[in-house]
Amino acid sequence: MSDARRIVIVGAGPAGVRAAETLVAAGLRPIVIDENARWGGQIYRQPPPNCGFQRSKKALYGFEARKADALHTTMAALLPHIDYRPDTLAWACEAGRLDTLAGGREAGVPFSRLIIASGATDRVLPLPGWTLPGVYTLGAAQVALKAQGCAIGNRVVLAGTGPLLYLVAYQYAKAGAHVAAVLDTSPFSQQVAAAPKLARIPSTFAKGLYYVGWLKAHDIRIEHGVKLVAIHGAENVRSIEWRASDTDSVSETMACDAVGISFGLKPETQLADLAGCRFRFDALNRCWLPELDAGGRSSVRGIYLAGDGAGIAGADAAELAGRRTALALLDDLGLRHPLGPGMPDAASLERGLQRIAVFRAGIESAFAPPAHCAAQWPDQMTVCRCEEIDAGELRRCIRAGEANEINRLKALTRVGMGRCQGRMCGEAALHLLAEETGRPLEAVGRLRSQPPVKPIPLSPALYADDVAEIPEEARDE
Secondary structure, three states, X not given: OOHHHOEEEEOOOHHXXXXXXXXXXOOOOOEEEOOOOXXXXXXXXXXXXXXXXXXXXXXXXXXXXXXXXXXXHHHHHHHHHOEEEOOEEEEEEEOOEEEEEEOOEEEEEEOOEEEEOOOEEEOOOXXXXXXXXXXXXXXXXHHHHHHHOOOOOOOEEEEEEOHHXXXXXXXXXXXXXOXXXXXXXXXXXXXXXXXXXXXXXXXXHHHHHHHHHHHHHOOOEEEOOEEEEEEEEOOOEEEEEEEEOOOOOOOEEEEOOEEEEEEOEEEOOHHHHHOOOOEEEEOOOOEEEEOOOOOOEOOXXXXXXXXXXXXXXXXXXXXXXXXXXXXXXXXXXXXXXXXXXXOOOHHHHHHHHHHHHHHHHHHHHHOOOOOOHHHHOOOOOEEEOXXXXXXXXXXXXXXXXXXXXXXXXXXXXXXXXXXXXXXXXXXXXXXXXXXXXXXXXXXXXOOOOOOOOOXXXXXXXXXXXXXXXXXHHHOOO
């Protein structure tokens, strides 16, 4: 591979696979780096090899089984034509180079062009008890089911908001797990008001209605417009408490041994940040996103983004965006677009993405995270579990006038400096800072990323070549 055409794709989900397919069809051989053991991403996650259990694709993916199978089959056919590197974490990015970790070994991967298809993670807004053993994100609950063949508990409550709430409840119940309740913080009236936009993609809207109808038909309790009060327990989860959004209502407590919680999804943008991409605040996604043109080009020459890592739009949009970004990359290299079945042109891809964008606007208005939730967090509630920082410590710093911007708050309190690098606590810190200062989220700044974007081991084996050069008498120091 010539240096001018050393193309790296981070992520082997829907966006990454379709980008690789398009580049291979044009005669290129990209490097595909994926943190998972097998391709498919989160939405079409495959069980690991020799996992010890068998579930059909119909059981794993439901209505999306055919799409999952198509993506898996496409990637399998691409393997001889790409440099595929599974179980590889891209933990830092700088000019023309990724830092990766695989098999306990660090390796630099140079690139001339980089497509970041890093996907999304759960949006976490804490409540008292959220750090108890037995509390998971909805994404983690899905991983347990798809990759490990198990549920997160014997009596599970799923709480928060977003379409994933109902999908995970349906997947768990269909697999035989006991789903005690679905607690949605979004009012039902809000979801009804969004129906005209959701109807722009009738098939997807119909699937969402089916999930809700199926859950109700199987006597799974669904509550809308709730306010989550607390998760109770000592060494593990024992119950969850909530009440109607009316502050005068009496709270209700339900016994459970596990809680799955999420308030929608947020893009994984850390690598784009480390690469130096410019960001803008996106009101729809309620977060800062890299600036992109219609082809997925970032502000940094040679770096492109596609899929949910560029803005939440779902798996179908990720496939379209992966193809579109690959076409932009080919344009920049002066290469012809591949032609043939399954290879749409840029204009048709953009039309498809625009249609999905209307639907996504409906989703975001139907399942908006609860407003002003930070005002209700007690001082003793942990916000940053890595550094053991509670809401009271953050409030005292803000009220003392020492911090009115998120990175200043980070520097003074260490919030977001732990193992998760703000991936779990960053959203909560932003909401609390905005609430305390009376400013909108976009006015309190963007939490800047630092490498490593995910934890890596500090082991001599990681740098064995370097250790060999250290005098023996100094190695223990």
